[in-house]
Amino acid sequence: MELAPKLLDMVWAILIFGAVIAVILGLASFYENRGGRRGGGWFVGPALALLAVGLVYPALKTVWNSFLDATGGKFVGIDNYTQIFTNSDELVVLRNTVLWTLVTPFVATAIGMIYAILVDRAKGEAVAKALIFLPMAISLVGASIIWKFMYDYKDPAGGTAKHPTQQIGFLNQILVWLHLDPVNFLLNSPQNTFWLIVVMIWIQAGFAMTILSASIKAIPADIVEAARLDGVGAFQMFRFVTFPSIRPAVVVVLTTIAIACLKVFDIVRTMTGGNFDTNVIANEFYSQTFSAANQGLGAALAVVLFILVVPIIVYNVRQLRASEAR
Structure with a gap:
């Protein structure tokens, strides 16, 4: 009713x-x-x-x-910014954010570019592209849960020779099959940050492949044929024809993924909660604002994140204008 x-x-x-x-x-x-x-x-x-x-x-x-104290009632000047760049925990946050921003865009773009070149006009191209693009259809939280199971670790000391501990995590089960000790991938720093980065690469490689594949197909056929008639090899074709033609698209992909990495929150929050030295700016901003009730520091972290994003956006806009002017 x-x-x-x-x-x-x-x-x-x-x-x-x-x-x-x-x-x-x-x-x-x-x-x-x-x-x-x-x-x-x-x-x-x-x-x-x-x-x-x-x-x-x-x-x-x-x-x-960002210039106020934790309660937002007292002006403290740049104390919050000073804490961000001097406190050891906050420096770890900045370090991890830099690692995310430097590693993920280049690795994901390289994988997407190589994949797009290899499957271009190949038999079963549509199926091959769909397989790498599928992670893009999964939310970051869903992808994080999937990979958390992939990395799952069970202490082998809890089992016996007759009844060894069963590893739920797929990667650790592979190590067991190879007669190696299982690894707690999400515990040890700074390696655990790179294992989290793998999740973002897994997702963004499909995005990079899609954009770059479209750019590769847009290269005029007469240019490609002329290069082949001149006896250009595969590497020279990529260096002198393919890459210069798709360079604007590469810049767009790199900057888009870099911005996504600066704002990354879901993966860290879902898989580690920012513990074990895996915290990043977006998660720290959330924790300080809503968990620790430190509004001043949370706002300062948000401002720092904004300042980091702006140059990338400005560079992207300039590159797009330059490509349109050609």
């Missing part, structure tokens, strides 16, 4: 949303027909207002909070 009113409310919400969109599109079409594209200016004001309320104000508020 209670389900019918909820369904009715949902239907009304959908109808109202559709009506609002129809009115907006109708007004845009009317003003465009009456005065060219000048009518679009009527919609700039509300858009800017929404950006100011939803983006600019929270950003400025976060910057201000």
